[in-house]
């Protein structure tokens with residue numbers, strides 16, 4: 001890996017991340033270059049995918065209202081809002097992930113490719129930012145719905161980012177066999193977007209995740225919703241053990257690298273902890289965050 005390579009200003013943030021870090025297969029991983037679907041321009045993406053299964057019956061229960069202003073202020077994609085640099089970037093990113101999840105005439109879908117873990121080596125590298133934006137972007141798809149799971153059990157932040165109140169979540173359903181995980185899902189007023197909170201904190205989150213019940217619980221998330229993409233907002237790989245266990249349950253990992261901060265060593269260590277998943281892609285996140293000038297990938301010229 002050479003972090004100091006001159007950077008091409010073209011290509012998506014996925015392509016540029018692979019270039020910056022000269023991403024090659026690590027033992028136990030498949031390279032995004034060799035086995036992943038080619039990075040397709042948006043118009044060649046999901047349209048080719050085999051027809052999706054019908055949506056689950058329309059949910060008629062209560063829906064919580066997502067605070068759009070809060071979304072806008074924090075730099076997230078606003079549903080039905082204007083097209084922005086961020087919304088365009090996530091369009092490209094989601095095509096690649098959806099293609100791997102659903103497959104097309106040329107390639108089979110990945111096993112559990114509909115489960116996508118958003119991870120990074122350290123805190124503050126943009127996992128939650130990317131997980132939520134990806135979820136908002138996928139929710140806008142006609143043929144897909146998305147369940148965003150807050151899997152950062154020690155420091156959950158999805159609910160607060162959406163301006164929502166805390167409630168039962170994944171850890172409660174894992175800990176209590178009598179609690180159906182579906183009952184913990186929050187339906188939002190954003191069409192296609194549902195949320196599964198982290199649930200109660202426990203000192204045994206890794207043990208619960210590693211238990212045999214986890215797979216059953218996760219299967220329930222999609223068994224009646226074949227069009228559902230499940231995005232997990234992970235804790236940082238190098239500071240919390242649940243991340244590597246979560247990787248064993250998903251079909252895709254999106255590893256966020258913070259352009260001018262994530263070191264090669266940290267990235268390699270984080271990737272080796274994700275060895276439980278064979279399909280890992282890097283996503284380059286921007287560096288120059290400021291309350292007024294937030295732009296995704298702006299350091300490398302995106303949107304200029």
Ligand SMILES: Nc1ncnc2c1ncn2[C@@H]1O[C@H](COP(=O)(O)OP(=O)(O)OP(=O)(O)O)[C@@H](O)[C@H]1O
Nearest residue numbers: 075123124125126127128129236286289294295296
């Ligand atoms: N591309 C970006 N553009 C603008 N702001 C960003 C971007 N990426 C991250 N941020 C902001 O940086 C801060 C840290 O990001 P975020 O909370 O997503 O990190 P994290 O990796 O989830 O951290 P933690 O491991 O502590 O949960 C947040 O305020 C977020 O809104």
Ligand SMILES: [Mg+2]
Nearest residue numbers: 127128152157
């Ligand atoms: Mg986070």
